[in-house]
Amino acid sequence: MDEADEDIAADGARRRWKQDPEAVRADILGAARKLFAQKGYSGARIEEIAALTACSKRMIYYYFGDKEGLWRAVLAEAYRRTREAEEALDLHGLPPAEALRRLADFTFENHAARRDFIRLVMIENVHEGAHMPQADEMSGPNLSVIRLLEDIYRRGLAAGIFRPGLTPLELHWQISALSYFNVANQATFSRIFGDALFTPEGQARLKRQVGESLLRFVLTPEAAARELP
Structure with missing residues (x-):
């Protein structure tokens, strides 16, 4: 994905966040549950969880504070x-x-x-x-x-x-x-x-x-x- 595509994806994620924040939160939880179950608390990375959703790391931190809060x-x-x-x-x-x-x-x-x-x-x-x-x-x-x-x-x-x-x-x-x-x-x-x-x-x-x-x-x-x- 080039820089222009990343900007488009980020804009789409921001619009969805404003329109349906609970759905975005649920998407993050679903992706995190899958990755944590696969790699454990220590092995899973916030970057990987963000990549499984249309969210940025910043948005994950906004909802959950940090990795421990997400876990x-x-x-x-x-x-x-x-x-x-x-x-x-x-x-x-x-x-x-x-x-x-x-x-x-x-x-x-x-x-x-x-x-x-x-x-x-x-x-x-x-x-x-x-x-x-x-x-x-x-x-x-x-x-x-x-x-x-x-x-x-x-x-x-x-x-x-x-x-x-x-x-x-x-x-x-x-x-x-x-x-x-x-x-x-x-x-x-x-x-x-x-x-x-x-x-x-x-x-x-x-x-x-x-x-x-x-x-x-x-x-x-x-x-x-x-x-x-």
Whole structure:
């Protein structure tokens, strides 16, 4: 691209920024999510992110302050999308055992489909969580899944089918742990043991087993005998 073409592209970007700033912000986040997931926080460069959009480095800095601010925004947006998808399941009207199983199934499927989200979380854990957004920025929106599990667990206790002594946070950990490992460790696991578990058939079996394991952990023995095969 010669200098004249660059000027034309810059003028077009400025016009779009003035007409639809939220769309421009979303484009930057999308490009940054892709590059951060591919190259990590340390490896990704603002110049590369700008090149994937019609934006300049200056515009990225205008929206996000600096590279760390952009990374934090990408993380927050990735978590927000997951929480919104969970809310869209509308589990409040389902029987508690079915609702819990549906949430486990969704988490397994969503993690498998959104590998960029898992990679972003892996990368931030490598950095010991040093770049996470402020606690109130993350905890508030992410508490929606805990409230959802509180509702499911409370209804299960009231129905006499869930055993007492558990917490929604523990249930969230149980669901997340297996679903996360399925993606985060796929490369090394399949290199050592083969890829049988990562075929469509293998993934369907694992998803079913994750749901059944969770229910066997939560249900009373009497309820488990009725609810599970």
